Amino acid sequence: MVDRANRPSALHAPSAAAPEAQVDIVGTGASSKVIATLPSGESVEVLLYGATVVSWKSNGGKTENLWLSxxxxxxxxxxxxxxxxxxxxxxxxxPKSGHPTSSLPQHGFARTSRWEFLGKSTSEDALDSQSVKLDFGLYSSGLAEEARRAWPLDFGLVYSVTLSKDSLQTVVNVRNEGNKSFEFQFLLHTYLKVKDISKVAINGLLGVTYIDKVLNASTHQQSESSLHITGEIDRVYGSIPQDTTSVVEDGTSRFDVVRDNLQDTVIWNPWIEKAKAMGDFSPDDGYKNMVCVEVGAVKGWQKLEKGEVFEGGQTIKSLL
Structure with missing residues (x-):
């Protein structure tokens, strides 16, 4: 809950003379997004719709790290x-019936709700590597009527997106603001961009038990130190002891995905047939250029009593 050792690192106030990140709100209505750019060129773009990060560029703004259809x-x-x-x-x-979330659509409502931009803060560490932190809020009072009817519980979400020179941190804070306890699941459905999925290895899952949704939700154990993707994959790895899952491409480290107060990770790639079957997945062979490494709390349920808070997220490090 709130009192834990590994809270996301605090941001410090910038010095008066330091150049600050530029933050702009562009577009109107549902297309509005917040764009933050560091003085060194790195950037992040976050749609207010779903608070969805749609772009993250590192390497002075030259390298896009996220795949977008x-x-x-x-x-x-x-x-x-x-x-x-x-x-x-x-x-x-x-769940089909008997659970408070049973009336909700797949993956809930956060990704299809309009969030509020709460503001920014900037920082500078000892190496003069600047960061900018963007906060977004979603509250029960701001839900669409349909979502509010389906899940009539009082909550507050604050989503913090922190851009640094070589990393992106995304953290969700969930607060129970009502008088009743509630249960929830949470996941960051991250699409990482790669050059060639056939040359990708995912490390850090050796010995971990997973549910294989492609094989009728059967349970297995990861027996190889490196996971290679050669077909459709949809696995839920649970209770992972180490905090880092690494993506290696063609023998070179590409990403480290570091979980914070989360024990589960989903690995997903639709491969050929499923990619073609999804109307919003483009190009059809785009599966070759992406892999989803999704941190979350999805095996079982997180429970919050009145006034309690849960916080968890990830730091993705771009290693190019």
Missing amino acids: EKAALDGSKAVRGGIPVVFPVFGPP
Whole structure:
């Protein structure tokens, strides 16, 4: 809950003379997004619809790290295919009946709700590497009527997106603001961009038990130190002891995905047939250039009593 050792690192006030990140709000209505750019050129773009990160560029702004479908809806008409959608308060299809989330759509409502931009703060560490932190809020009072009817519980979400020179930190704070306890699941559905999925290895999952959704939700254990993707994959790895999952491409480290107060990770790639079957997945062979490494709390349920807070997220390090 709130009192834990590994809280996301605090940001410090910038010196008066230091150049600051530029933050702009562009677009109107459901297409509005917040764009932050560091003086060194790195940038992040976050749609207010879903608080979905749709772009993260490192290496002075030269390297895009996130995969975004060419047919992704960026107008608020549906959840974004790509980037980093926020999944809350249920992962996947909800329980069929008897659970407070049973009336919700797949993956809940956070990724299809309009969030409020709460503001920015900037920092500078000892190496003069600047950062900018963007905060977004979603509250029960701001939900669409349909979502409010389906999940009539009082909550507050604050989503913090922190851009640094070589990393992106995304953290969700969930607060129970009502008189009743509630249960939820949470996931950051991150689409990482790669050059060639056939040359990708994912490390850090050796010995971990996973549910294989491609094989009728059967349970298995990761027996190889490196996971290679050669077909459709949809696995939920649970209770992972180490905090880092690494993506290596063609023998070179590409990403480190570091979980913070989260124990589960989903690995997903639709491969050929499923990619073709999804109307908003484009190009059809885009599966070759992406892999989803999704941190979350999805095996079982997180429970919050009145006034309690849960916080968890990730730091993605771009290693190019």
